[in-house]
Amino acid sequence: MSFVAAFYSFSVDLNHADLGVFCRFRVKVPLHPYESLEHLFARMVAFTHCYREGQSFSQGLFEPKEPTIWLNDITGKTLLWVQVGCPDRRKIELTLRSAPDAEHRIYFYEASQIQEFCHLLRGSKTNWVQDIQFFMIQPTLLEALVPISRSSPEWQVTYIDNYLYLQVDGTELESNITPVDIWAEYQESLLRVESDSAAG
Numbered sequence: 001m002s003f004v005a006a007f008y009s010f011s012v013d014l015n016h017a018d019l020g021v022f023c024r025f026r027v028k029v030p031l032h033p034y035e036s037l038e039h040l041f042a043r044m045v046a047f048t049h050c051y052r053e054g055q056s057f058s059q060g061l062f063e064p065k066e067p068t069i070w071l072n073d074i075t076g077k078t079l080l081w082v083q084v085g086c087p088d089r090r091k092i093e094l095t096l097r098s099a100p101d102a103e104h105r106i107y108f109y110e111a112s113q114i115q116e117f118c119h120l121l122r123g124s125k126t127n128w129v130q131d132i133q134f135f136m137i138q139p140t141l142l143e144a145l146v147p148i149s150r151s152s153p154e155w156q157v158t159y160i161d162n163y164l165y166l167q168v169d170g171t172e173l174e175s176n177i178t179p180v181d182i183w184a185e186y187q188e189s190l191l192r193v194e195s196d197s198a199a200g
Contacts, residue, residue, distance in 0.1 A: 004030040008040065008151055014048055015158040021051055032061040037149055038142040042109040043068055043084050045137050045164070048157045049177050050082050050105050065091065068107075078102045086113040089120050092129065104132040108180065110139060117182060118189040127183045134180035141166075141175035 008029045015022055027047065031040050043057065047069055055071040067087075071080035078099040083091075084107045095104065108114050114136070121129070141164070148171050156167040159177070166173045 003033065005033045005035070006031045006151065008044075008149075008153070010044060011152070011154045012048060013154075013156045014051060016048070016051060017158070017160045018162065019051065019159075023051075023053075027057070029057060030061075035061060037146045038109065038139070039085065041142045041145045041149075042107065042137050044155075045141070045177070046082060046084050046105075046107040046135075048155070049107075049135070049159065049162075049164070050080065050103075052080055055080055065094070067091075067095070081105070082107070085109065086116045086120070092132070096128075096131070100131075105135065106132055107135045107137055109137040109142060111136075114180065114182070114185055115189065118186045121182075121186045124186070129182060132182075134182045135162075136178040136180050138175045138178070141173060144173055 008031060010027050010029060011024075012027065013024050027044075029040065029044060031037075047055070047057065050069065052071050055069055058066040058068065058070050061068075067081045068084040069080070069082035070078055072078050078095070079102055081095050081099060081102045082105045086108065087106070095102070106117075108117070117134075145168065148168055150169070154169055158165040162177045162179065164173075164175050164177055166175070
């Protein structure tokens, strides 16, 4: 691994009613030298939202071919592939081809990333990303986490129907983790382009 700006050691008490997961764990997360705290916390929220026993952060920020989070079995087969932010098309096509049976998830944390992904889909005649689950982490949640950040935070995390109740060192926060119908977003983006062209 390349050098890092800092390490954050999260102590997590997770109650995920949607997945039937109730556990406590610690995870040490490196902050990439060019990574914002908002992105770091988006990674951590995604990690708890998709939690599977044995999953880990990859070296995705240091190794562009790797996702943000993954779970591999003892043979190396990928069971879970998770990207935070908008990946490039080649990266998505590679994982869908090499690990078609894996659970694939992409988490956006800025509205512009949805538009960026829609641009990536330009020219698509079929919904080739239909097997990927897309979610939106609200930017306001990440912004609220920045001023209360410290290197060893304690997170109490509860998910009910994709709604997050988060307590960080005594501070209580709430937010939706919103499923995104990316194909519908893409179709709407095409209509906007057509409308803008007609108006121009």
